[in-house]
Amino acid sequence: MTVDVVRDMSRVMDALGPEQNQQLDYWAGQYQKLLNTVTSAGGPAGRQIKNWLNGVWLGHPLHPALTDAAIGAWSTGFILDVVGATREADAAMTVGVLAAVPTALSGSADFADISEEPRRIALIHAVLNATGLVLMVGSLAARRGDKRGLGIGLSTLGLGLTGVSAWLGGELVYRLGTQVSRIAFEPHVEEFQVVCPEAELPEGKLVAKTVSVEGGEFSIALLKKGHNVQAVSNACPHWGGPLAEGKLLEDDTVVECPWHGSQFNLVDGRVCQGPAAEPTNVFETRIREGKVEVRRR
Numbered sequence: 001m002t003v004d005v006v007r008d009m010s011r012v013m014d015a016l017g018p019e020q021n022q023q024l025d026y027w028a029g030q031y032q033k034l035l036n037t038v039t040s041a042g043g044p045a046g047r048q049i050k051n052w053l054n055g056v057w058l059g060h061p062l063h064p065a066l067t068d069a070a071i072g073a074w075s076t077g078f079i080l081d082v083v084g085a086t087r088e089a090d091a092a093m094t095v096g097v098l099a100a101v102p103t104a105l106s107g108s109a110d111f112a113d114i115s116e117e118p119r120r121i122a123l124i125h126a127v128l129n130a131t132g133l134v135l136m137v138g139s140l141a142a143r144r145g146d147k148r149g150l151g152i153g154l155s156t157l158g159l160g161l162t163g164v165s166a167w168l169g170g171e172l173v174y175r176l177g178t179q180v181s182r183i184a185f186e187p188h189v190e191e192f193q194v195v196c197p198e199a200e201l202p203e204g205k206l207v208a209k210t211v212s213v214e215g216g217e218f219s220i221a222l223l224k225k226g227h228n229v230q231a232v233s234n235a236c237p238h239w240g241g242p243l244a245e246g247k248l249l250e251d252d253t254v255v256e257c258p259w260h261g262s263q264f265n266l267v268d269g270r271v272c273q274g275p276a277a278e279p280t281n282v283f284e285t286r287i288r289e290g291k292v293e294v295r296r297r
């Protein structure tokens with residue numbers, strides 16, 4: 001039964017025609033514009049808040065971690081309603097509503113930097129979550145006004161919508177790879193590998209080179225300054241943007257991704273600005289017999 005429902009939901013998403021997709025794209029674009037306007041209006045503080053909501057301080061996206069708090073509290077409230085523990089159920093529902101606010105904000109921060117199919121699905125996900133939250137707030141009001149039956153009905157419906165939305169969240173991550181690290185499967189280069197002759201690296205300019213190792217190849221971005229060469233993964237952890245085509249900042253110690261503006265320190269790989277939340281891979285380099293060699297630091 002559950003499997004059938006899930007299959008049907010997959011069919012509904014696949015069945016969206018060009019017109020519906022266009023509509024979703026339009027509204028998703030409007031929402032992104034609004035989010036970006038609010039972030040820009042906040043100046044450096046706005047940028048810092050967005051970094052925090054993206055999960056830069058945590059080292060991975062904050063939104064998935066926060067969803068557990070809201071869904072967990074509402075599920076607990078549902079069970080407590082079933083067993084008739086009214087006060088405890090109301091408390092759990094209240095905790096869920098409080099947790100849903102930062103959850104929605106962190107989801108919006110991530111939404112600001114996605115596109116195409118993930119953006120369309122994320123919009124439906126956001127609308128369902130917002131509706132679920134409104135129903136939960138209505139449920140709390142009904143419970144306070146001694147309309148317990150109505151309150152339980154609203155929260156049950158809200159939890160159901162949130163469950164459907166959580167399924168879409170799974171689609172976003174596990175099927176479409178939203179917020180999945182683009183460097184997670186890079187081979188671990190333990191021994192020094194030759195990348196290219198030193199003469200191929202222009203002074204003070206980022207270039208992409210391929211590293212071939214047992215088990216595949218991947219691309220790194222190299223920056224040569226004098227005899228010193230910095231090397232990081234070329235794929236931006238956020239969505240794979242080519243860092244070698246990015247902008248050098250802060251005396252060439254930071255690179256900005258050309259796709260959504262994540263910034264990474266070239267020396268230690270840490271994130272200086274989101275939406276990427278995860279540091280990038282950094283490589284130790286050396287020059288031997290005129291050739292540049294790298295290994296993972």
Ligand code: FES
Pocket residue numbers: 113236237238239240241257258259260261262274275276
């Ligand atoms: S791909 Fe999104 S910031 Fe790099």
